[in-house]
Amino acid sequence: MAKRVALLPGDGIGPDVVASAVRVLRQVFSDRPEALSFQYHLLGGSAIDETGQPFPEETRAAVLASDAVLLGAVGGPKWDKGPGHLRPEAGLLALRKTLGVYANMRPVRAYERLLDASPLRLDVAKGVDLLIIRELTGGIYFGERERGDTALEGRFAKDTMYYTEMEIRRVVKKGFEAARDRKGHLTSVDKANVLDSSRLWREVVDDMKKDFPDVTVEHVLVDSCAMHLVTRPERFDVIVTENLFGDILSDEAAVLTGSIGVLPSASLGDGPGLYEPIHGSAPDIAGKGIANPLGTILSAAMMLRHSLAEPERAERMEAAVARVIDAGLRTADLARGQASVSTNAMTDAVIAAL
Amino acid sequence: MAKRVALLPGDGIGPDVVASAVRVLRQVFSDRPEALSFQYHLLGGSAIDETGQPFPEETRAAVLASDAVLLGAVGGPKWDKGPGHLRPEAGLLALRKTLGVYANMRPVRAYERLLDASPLRLDVAKGVDLLIIRELTGGIYFGERERGDTALEGRFAKDTMYYTEMEIRRVVKKGFEAARDRKGHLTSVDKANVLDSSRLWREVVDDMKKDFPDVTVEHVLVDSCAMHLVTRPERFDVIVTENLFGDILSDEAAVLTGSIGVLPSASLGDGPGLYEPIHGSAPDIAGKGIANPLGTILSAAMMLRHSLAEPERAERMEAAVARVIDAGLRTADLARGQASVSTNAMTDAVIAAL
Numbered sequence: 001m002a003k004r005v006a007l008l009p010g011d012g013i014g015p016d017v018v019a020s021a022v023r024v025l026r027q028v029f030s031d032r033p034e035a036l037s038f039q040y041h042l043l044g045g046s047a048i049d050e051t052g053q054p055f056p057e058e059t060r061a062a063v064l065a066s067d068a069v070l071l072g073a074v075g076g077p078k079w080d081k082g083p084g085h086l087r088p089e090a091g092l093l094a095l096r097k098t099l100g101v102y103a104n105m106r107p108v109r110a111y112e113r114l115l116d117a118s119p120l121r122l123d124v125a126k127g128v129d130l131l132i133i134r135e136l137t138g139g140i141y142f143g144e145r146e147r148g149d150t151a152l153e154g155r156f157a158k159d160t161m162y163y164t165e166m167e168i169r170r171v172v173k174k175g176f177e178a179a180r181d182r183k184g185h186l187t188s189v190d191k192a193n194v195l196d197s198s199r200l201w202r203e204v205v206d207d208m209k210k211d212f213p214d215v216t217v218e219h220v221l222v223d224s225c226a227m228h229l230v231t232r233p234e235r236f237d238v239i240v241t242e243n244l245f246g247d248i249l250s251d252e253a254a255v256l257t258g259s260i261g262v263l264p265s266a267s268l269g270d271g272p273g274l275y276e277p278i279h280g281s282a283p284d285i286a287g288k289g290i291a292n293p294l295g296t297i298l299s300a301a302m303m304l305r306h307s308l309a310e311p312e313r314a315e316r317m318e319a320a321v322a323r324v325i326d327a328g329l330r331t332a333d334l335a336r337g338q339a340s341v342s343t344n345a346m347t348d349a350v351i352a353a354l
Numbered sequence: 355m356a357k358r359v360a361l362l363p364g365d366g367i368g369p370d371v372v373a374s375a376v377r378v379l380r381q382v383f384s385d386r387p388e389a390l391s392f393q394y395h396l397l398g399g400s401a402i403d404e405t406g407q408p409f410p411e412e413t414r415a416a417v418l419a420s421d422a423v424l425l426g427a428v429g430g431p432k433w434d435k436g437p438g439h440l441r442p443e444a445g446l447l448a449l450r451k452t453l454g455v456y457a458n459m460r461p462v463r464a465y466e467r468l469l470d471a472s473p474l475r476l477d478v479a480k481g482v483d484l485l486i487i488r489e490l491t492g493g494i495y496f497g498e499r500e501r502g503d504t505a506l507e508g509r510f511a512k513d514t515m516y517y518t519e520m521e522i523r524r525v526v527k528k529g530f531e532a533a534r535d536r537k538g539h540l541t542s543v544d545k546a547n548v549l550d551s552s553r554l555w556r557e558v559v560d561d562m563k564k565d566f567p568d569v570t571v572e573h574v575l576v577d578s579c580a581m582h583l584v585t586r587p588e589r590f591d592v593i594v595t596e597n598l599f600g601d602i603l604s605d606e607a608a609v610l611t612g613s614i615g616v617l618p619s620a621s622l623g624d625g626p627g628l629y630e631p632i633h634g635s636a637p638d639i640a641g642k643g644i645a646n647p648l649g650t651i652l653s654a655a656m657m658l659r660h661s662l663a664e665p666e667r668a669e670r671m672e673a674a675v676a677r678v679i680d681a682g683l684r685t686a687d688l689a690r691g692q693a694s695v696s697t698n699a700m701t702d703a704v705i706a707a708l
């Protein structure tokens with residue numbers, strides 16, 4: 001039986017990079033072409049244009065029936081003016097919630113050959129090898145909201161950061177497990193000196209320690225973490241945190257090594273996983289054929305490992321990407337004024353390196 | 355009539371650095387010693403030890419009757435185990451709320467001679483010259499909280515991010531005014547693609563643009579801002595944002611230039627202002643006489659400018675600090691293994707440079 005991969009190219013450069021990843025996947029499975037089947041579906045701005053909805057019912061049904069979902073990117077200035085629930089981002093949030101992918105895993109590591117594009121000093125950047133696990137389906141992203149008028153202070157608006165023990169426990173568990181498979185150190189990030197939800201978060205983490213005696217755990221405040229990511233990033237192994245803190249910190253972490261175009265992500269729950277590069281839809285270079293496909297190719301590799309039980313093929317893809325980077329090949333985003341290659345040429349090189 | 359300065363040394367290195375700032379202030383006013391009067395009061399852990407409360411009633415009355423408040427730092431492991439409302443941080447939050455200091459101003463700039471302590475590449479760090487204005491008395495720091503039990507998912511905890519139009523308007527106004535006095539560019543940071551409070555924030559900013567035609571305004575999402583602070587910090591002039599985002603971003607910004615020990619802050623409202631260095635209480639070096647007093651001295655300079663109508667004396671203090679830095683004098687935090695001087699020697703040097 002073929003494994004069903006739902007492809008959601010989305011907007012901007014999304015279609016380019018998803019097409020690249022599909023080409024690489026087909027090559028990796030050239031000995032068993034029947035093992036994977038691909039179906040394209042609409043999400044984000046392009047879905048709004050065609051159906052009026054950022055996350056059409058057809059897409060919802062398809063992703064729920066799939067084994068894994070590979071996403072390009074969503075959003076663009078064209079759709080920025082619509083009401084909140086008709087923006088591309090609303091489609092992305094609904095997709096995450098529908099799939100129940102509560103754990104967003106973002107590995108960030110220094111590729112030695114790319115470090116000259118890092119804003120950090122070489123000696124600071126070179127030690128970066130961390131994994132941020134961001135809670136993705138709870139917190140202030142999905143809490144109650146309210147708007148209205150006050151008697152004396154004009155309008156008001158309210159958002160709610162809400163977490164249950166179950167929600168915290170399941171994502172923190174992913175953190176402990178990942179730490180055990182890596183360097184054995186887990187950093188839980190919160191704002192427990194101010195927030196009740198953070199105090200509950202901290203209690204749950206402390207509760208779980210006894211089940212993972214081989215993992216060392218530390219609690220770090222989100223403001224401290226934002227500092228240490230820049231000053232001493234090598235001190236982190238696995239970071240686990242709630243949705244909003246994870247949004248901010250994972251983007252901060254993504255730029256440390258100069259390789260944001262290369263970074264993948266996996267969002268995991270109990271059903272199909274969702275895989276997407278860290279970079280955005282980059283509408284300014286959409287359709288020019290110069291987008292960096294490596295983040296999406298590495299996301300597809302994570303998909304093989306986490307959703308499709310194909311760890312060896314995942315490793316082959318990752319090794320091929322490392323080889324083309326080592327060989328000095330660069331798309332425009334990484335070229336820093338040097339010669340650069342197209343999306344297609346980069347994809348061809350990865351396929352050749354497999 | 356003497357201007358009344360309430361001194362809150364606090365915990366850890368707080369007493370050392372406040373004593374230094376007082377020595378410098380006395381010197382700056384040596385021609386008019388009667389112009390300032392100083393009173394010491396308890397706050398934080400030391401207040402808990404003496405009175406059982408982190409923000410004793412005596413301190414509350416005194417700060418409200420003062421012209422300005424100079425704070426060292428609060429907190430330390432000794433008081434970390436107490437219940438939330440009996441922690442040093444609770445005293446700090448109550449102090450801010452009591453004074454109504456809704457606008458926390460944190461200038462961050464590169465001192466050329468300190469850039470070798472920056473984690474950033476020299477070419478990235480050297481352009482940093484920005485001011486973060488953080489809303490300080492609203493948002494999720496002061497919203498309703500709740501804890502309880504759910505039927506199916508264990509315990510829950512809830513925090514509320516709440517803003518009124520009035521609260522947003524008054525701090526954003528400080529942002530526009532500051533931008534007008536600097537390079538004329540205001541960056542408003544929010545998460546308007548997710549949060550209702552951010553959408554209201556953005557509306558208020560857009561509303562106010564017409565009153566400041568000489569200021570250019572851009573909206574940046576908090577996750578993007580966390581990236582750009584590291585990759586292109588020189589693009590920012592004044593940043594204005596809500597309390598929690600400001601907590602995270604201002605700490606991130608504080609480490610960019612390698613000079614966190616030198617950075618001051620001013621928290622302004624309609625009554626007495628609150629002035630404190632950015633660095634924490636550093637319990638590990640408390641009492642050793644090696645803390646960096648420059649952040650507190652520069653905070654005292656901001657106090658002269660913003661609360662005591664003494665801009666010329668403020669400039670003299672700032673110029674003196676710049677001179678000792680240029681002369682190569684370093685406390686241990688900035689020495690990077692080179693020779694370093696004590697808190698007192700650094701203070702003497704500033705006084706000599708006045």
Ligand SMILES: CC(C)[C@H](C(=O)O)[C@@H](O)C(=O)O
Nearest residue numbers: 089090092093247547548577
């Ligand atoms: C588009 C936006 C809603 C989204 C988020 O904040 O989760 C994005 O920033 C991300 O991190 O994937």
Ligand SMILES: CC(C)[C@H](C(=O)O)[C@@H](O)C(=O)O
Nearest residue numbers: 193194223443444446447601
């Ligand atoms: C101690 C803590 C409550 C405080 C805050 O978050 O406001 C601190 O981090 C700060 O930024 O002054």
